Amino acid sequence: MAIEIKELTPRSENYSQWYNDLVIKADLAENSAVRGCMVIKPYGYAIWEKIQRQLDDMFKATGHVNAYFPLFIPKSFLSREADHVEGFAKECAVVTHYRLKNDPSGKGVVVDPEARLEEELIVRPTSETIIWSTYKNWIQSYRDLPILCNQWANVVRWEMRTRLFLRTAEFLWQEGHTAHETREEAEEETRKMLNVYADFAENYMAVPVMKGTKTASERFAGALDTYCIEALMQDGKALQAGTSHFLGQNFAKAFDVQFLNKEGKRDYVWATSWGVSTRLMGALIMAHSDDNGLVLPPNLAPYQVVIVPIYKNDEQLAQISTKLEPVINELKSLGVSVKYDNSQNKKPGWKFAEYELKGVPVRLAMGGRDLENGTIEIARRDTLTKETVSINNIGATIKELLTLIQENIFQKAFDFRASQTSTVDTYDDFKRKIKDGGFILAHWDGTPETEALIKEETKATIRCIPFDGDKTPGKCMVTNNPSAQRVVFARAY
Amino acid sequence: MAIEIKELTPRSENYSQWYNDLVIKADLAENSAVRGCMVIKPYGYAIWEKIQRQLDDMFKATGHVNAYFPLFIPKSFLSREADHVEGFAKECAVVTHYRLKNDPSGKGVVVDPEARLEEELIVRPTSETIIWSTYKNWIQSYRDLPILCNQWANVVRWEMRTRLFLRTAEFLWQEGHTAHETREEAEEETRKMLNVYADFAENYMAVPVMKGTKTASERFAGALDTYCIEALMQDGKALQAGTSHFLGQNFAKAFDVQFLNKEGKRDYVWATSWGVSTRLMGALIMAHSDDNGLVLPPNLAPYQVVIVPIYKNDEQLAQISTKLEPVINELKSLGVSVKYDNSQNKKPGWKFAEYELKGVPVRLAMGGRDLENGTIEIARRDTLTKETVSINNIGATIKELLTLIQENIFQKAFDFRASQTSTVDTYDDFKRKIKDGGFILAHWDGTPETEALIKEETKATIRCIPFDGDKTPGKCMVTNNPSAQRVVFARAY
Numbered sequence: 001m002a003i004e005i006k007e008l009t010p011r012s013e014n015y016s017q018w019y020n021d022l023v024i025k026a027d028l029a030e031n032s033a034v035r036g037c038m039v040i041k042p043y044g045y046a047i048w049e050k051i052q053r054q055l056d057d058m059f060k061a062t063g064h065v066n067a068y069f070p071l072f073i074p075k076s077f078l079s080r081e082a083d084h085v086e087g088f089a090k091e092c093a094v095v096t097h098y099r100l101k102n103d104p105s106g107k108g109v110v111v112d113p114e115a116r117l118e119e120e121l122i123v124r125p126t127s128e129t130i131i132w133s134t135y136k137n138w139i140q141s142y143r144d145l146p147i148l149c150n151q152w153a154n155v156v157r158w159e160m161r162t163r164l165f166l167r168t169a170e171f172l173w174q175e176g177h178t179a180h181e182t183r184e185e186a187e188e189e190t191r192k193m194l195n196v197y198a199d200f201a202e203n204y205m206a207v208p209v210m211k212g213t214k215t216a217s218e219r220f221a222g223a224l225d226t227y228c229i230e231a232l233m234q235d236g237k238a239l240q241a242g243t244s245h246f247l248g249q250n251f252a253k254a255f256d257v258q259f260l261n262k263e264g265k266r267d268y269v270w271a272t273s274w275g276v277s278t279r280l281m282g283a284l285i286m287a288h289s290d291d292n293g294l295v296l297p298p299n300l301a302p303y304q305v306v307i308v309p310i311y312k313n314d315e316q317l318a319q320i321s322t323k324l325e326p327v328i329n330e331l332k333s334l335g336v337s338v339k340y341d342n343s344q345n346k347k348p349g350w351k352f353a354e355y356e357l358k359g360v361p362v363r364l365a366m367g368g369r370d371l372e373n374g375t376i377e378i379a380r381r382d383t384l385t386k387e388t389v390s391i392n393n394i395g396a397t398i399k400e401l402l403t404l405i406q407e408n409i410f411q412k413a414f415d416f417r418a419s420q421t422s423t424v425d426t427y428d429d430f431k432r433k434i435k436d437g438g439f440i441l442a443h444w445d446g447t448p449e450t451e452a453l454i455k456e457e458t459k460a461t462i463r464c465i466p467f468d469g470d471k472t473p474g475k476c477m478v479t480n481n482p483s484a485q486r487v488v489f490a491r492a493y
Numbered sequence: 494m495a496i497e498i499k500e501l502t503p504r505s506e507n508y509s510q511w512y513n514d515l516v517i518k519a520d521l522a523e524n525s526a527v528r529g530c531m532v533i534k535p536y537g538y539a540i541w542e543k544i545q546r547q548l549d550d551m552f553k554a555t556g557h558v559n560a561y562f563p564l565f566i567p568k569s570f571l572s573r574e575a576d577h578v579e580g581f582a583k584e585c586a587v588v589t590h591y592r593l594k595n596d597p598s599g600k601g602v603v604v605d606p607e608a609r610l611e612e613e614l615i616v617r618p619t620s621e622t623i624i625w626s627t628y629k630n631w632i633q634s635y636r637d638l639p640i641l642c643n644q645w646a647n648v649v650r651w652e653m654r655t656r657l658f659l660r661t662a663e664f665l666w667q668e669g670h671t672a673h674e675t676r677e678e679a680e681e682e683t684r685k686m687l688n689v690y691a692d693f694a695e696n697y698m699a700v701p702v703m704k705g706t707k708t709a710s711e712r713f714a715g716a717l718d719t720y721c722i723e724a725l726m727q728d729g730k731a732l733q734a735g736t737s738h739f740l741g742q743n744f745a746k747a748f749d750v751q752f753l754n755k756e757g758k759r760d761y762v763w764a765t766s767w768g769v770s771t772r773l774m775g776a777l778i779m780a781h782s783d784d785n786g787l788v789l790p791p792n793l794a795p796y797q798v799v800i801v802p803i804y805k806n807d808e809q810l811a812q813i814s815t816k817l818e819p820v821i822n823e824l825k826s827l828g829v830s831v832k833y834d835n836s837q838n839k840k841p842g843w844k845f846a847e848y849e850l851k852g853v854p855v856r857l858a859m860g861g862r863d864l865e866n867g868t869i870e871i872a873r874r875d876t877l878t879k880e881t882v883s884i885n886n887i888g889a890t891i892k893e894l895l896t897l898i899q900e901n902i903f904q905k906a907f908d909f910r911a912s913q914t915s916t917v918d919t920y921d922d923f924k925r926k927i928k929d930g931g932f933i934l935a936h937w938d939g940t941p942e943t944e945a946l947i948k949e950e951t952k953a954t955i956r957c958i959p960f961d962g963d964k965t966p967g968k969c970m971v972t973n974n975p976s977a978q979r980v981v982f983a984r985a986y
Contacts, residue, residue, distance in 0.1 A: 033563075034565045038563075068538055099585065109571060154564055156564065170565070
């Protein structure tokens with residue numbers, strides 16, 4: 001059924017329902033007939049394409065190339081790296097057969113029991129194993145290094161509780177897999193890609209992120225170090241928006257990938273991997289949107305400007321369209337993406353609500369009086385403010401406004417995060433504070449036991465050991481044992 | 494092991510081996526550890542990205558949007574459309590379980606028998622069924638139509654005999670799925686997208702194609718009509734490069750997708766689907782390349798120009814680099830993609846061979862004498878000719894040359910096809926001719942029986958009933974029964 005009145009549950013009433021309403025009503029995604037798998041609808045996918053294009057450009061600018069590796073992984077590959085199998089070989093989609101046949105009863109098809117695979121295939125949950133089994137053939141000497149490959153792909157993790165974009169059984173992502181001569185070079189790559197992600201999050205998604213290292217218990221299965229960017233959502237929960245892993249020589253050893261180094265000696269190759277996924281869509285939606293709908297930063301909006309004509313009759317529509325034509329051309333020539341919605345089967349009021357819901361950064365409207373006065377109405381999605389301006393020089397005005405909106409959306413999220421970040425010294429204070437959400441900077445003794453206790457008692461996890469900020473040592477809020485520096489706690493998605 | 498001497502088997506000796514050699518040695522793709530699944534290597538993937546970008550632009554220019562649908566299809570969906578299940582529900586990858594567990598013996602992981610899916614999931618071989626089950630919820634009235642969606646995705650068909658790019662178990666493709674109010678509109682869409690494919694094949698891939706309709710036995714499973722573009726490879730075999738299907742109301746009926754039309758009556762929706770895949774890579778490689786390697790049309794080459802400095806010492810390299818800098822900048826500003834290969838660990842001769850193998854359309858070389866004379870050597874990959882020209886105005890020269898090369902590659906393929914296309918009136922002549930390969934235009938009585946007989950006796954299939962060309966009726970070369978027009982026969986990939 002078409003939903004005619006697209007009202008959202010207010011955030012204050014039920015944040016989680018607000019998110020679900022918004023994803024559905026703004027036509028971003030929906031659940032499919034396959035449990036846990038989503039359909040990404042055209043408007044949602046258009047945002048994902050913007051994300052992809054920008055990240056891809058940034059990967060290429062840092063020397064990376066794209067490649068494509070198989071969807072399937074032989075089951076035995078997953079067991080090669082001991083930690084990796086613990087983390088990834090559990091909730092997976094398993095292919096056991098390669099043929100169907102007509103049901104002897106005459107109804108539909110059944111799995112052909114004779115077409116059983118000798119070794120089961122796993123639908124990739126991540127591709128380290130299949131990629132390192134490939135790299136073995138690509139690498140003989142230091143001359144073959146570095147390898148700087150990225151892959152855009154779908155992956156599957158059989159999640160039990162799923163939410164559109166945030167946690168789905170199948171999701172889209174990119175995974176970079178690099179191979180290096182030295183530890184230092186691999187570590188530098190790990191940091192470099194984390195910085196690319198942070199740059200993207202802040203300057204394109206307009207989402208401020210905290211950069212840091214994961215604790216051992218939150219590390220990627222098979223990594224020596226996992227760096228992450230953590231963002232804060234409007235409900236005070238953290239969202240891990242991207243990770244970059246220093247894999248050491250673990251996968252090279254598991255797949256026996258050795259090379260002849262410059263000194264003529266054989267050594268194992270050093271590795272990194274890094275990825276972001278359609279989960280970023282969840283972060284983008286939750287960080288900025290309001291009770292009226294989506295708020296998109298201009299840098300990722302499928303169209304940055306929508307123009308709605310307000311007219312009494314066909315003649316006036318024709319006049320308005322004529323007046324708008326040079327405006328549209330000027331905007332396009334300035335690189336602004338514009339949609340002119342002159343569809344006649346919907347009223348201006350409906351269109352206004354629809355584009356508000358869809359988060360179009362700027363709405364322009366021209367009516368009869370504007371036509372006479374040579375003016376146009378500009379409405380900002382981020383502030384919901386309107387003003388009427390002269391149509392002269394409108395291109396430059398809009399261009400500046402888009403920059404302003406991008407900055408404003410970031411600043412708002414930045415200020416919100418600042419207001420929701422606190423420093424706490426006692427576990428009692430921590431327990432009180434954590435209920436209100438937000439980032440809490442506190443001292444921790446560095447042990448997985450204390451980390452687990454805090455998680456169990458408060459549902460808060462250590463989001464990261466931050467790179468920046470106060471490095472003063474102190475005492476663990478729980479055990480009073482020494483702490484090297486404050487770490488960031490939050491409840492998280 | 495790194496292959497140092499990258500010689501290819503000559504085409505005349507063993508065309509099939511030449512193709513395999515070329516795909517491997519030009520670093521386009523390789524077989525993976527998973528039977529039938531390929532790894533697309535960075536250079537091959539860079540060509541695929543060019544193909545994707547161009548097609549995507551063309552789809553968007555014709556009003557289409559991208560979306561994403563699940564990788565998995567519930568088994569029962571495949572049986573909904575009677576013809577479809579016959580064609581697609583056979584050689585598929587079947588997911589039966591969703592969990593692995595540690596092997597009780599302590600070695601590796603095994604499938605958890607308790608995690609059996611209630612209904613098996615099929616890895617999509619094509620997405621009509623999952624998409625039409627989704628469209629049911631998107632379509633209520635004619636106002637919701639047309640839907641013009643495309644998806645870029647991986648699909649799996651469990652092929653027994655695979656060849657890199659041409660036939661692989663997993664391949665990458667795009668699949669368009671559109672929904673329309675009327676039969677006429679759907680038929681027009683089917684033709685429009687075939688024309689987009691033909692335009693792309695001829696103007697970007699530089700591969701001339703024959704457009705036409707498939708016979709009933711070669712039709713897509715579930716379609717009322719399948720249109721195709723057929724290309725001729727250098728060994729005289731045909732390759733189907735793209736298909737566009739008019740699906741009638743078959744899938745709408747199978748998934749009960751009805752809409753309220755403008756007259757207020759309920760009717761089933763009309764459908765099309767259309768796709769091209771990484772198979773295009775096979776066509777691109779085989780249509781133009783020679784015994785020295787790949788020949789790429791400039792419109793799809795990852796880099797159109799490579800520049801190789803020839804120097805005696807570091808000082809001379811520095812001088813050459815300084816001289817080349819404005820050349821590189823000029824080319825880039827003209828939109829030409831350039832690689833400057835000043836790597837010092839490889840000799841110019843090695844580089845020349847490597848870029849020839851990789852099909853870079855234009856190679857520029859500058860040595861000591863060029864430096865003195867203000868000249869540069871231009872080598873064309875398509876003709877293997879060289880000339881030395883003044884460095885002045887080099888940008889315009891190269892720009893023109895790239896256009897010329899694009900045209901020349903097309904013309905060469907066009908002339909080859911013309912030389913390999915013949916008209917035949919008797920079955921005896923046909924049997925003689927078909928051994929030499931090529932397209933044969935002959936009369937056929939329109940029956941699947943005659944078509945099957947010809948296929949069995951000669952291995953030739955009807956590639957298409959061509960849209961253009963001679964429409965004069967005649968008599969079937971086999972049965973002497975009436976024939977509406979000549980059809981195109983060939984042996985095919």
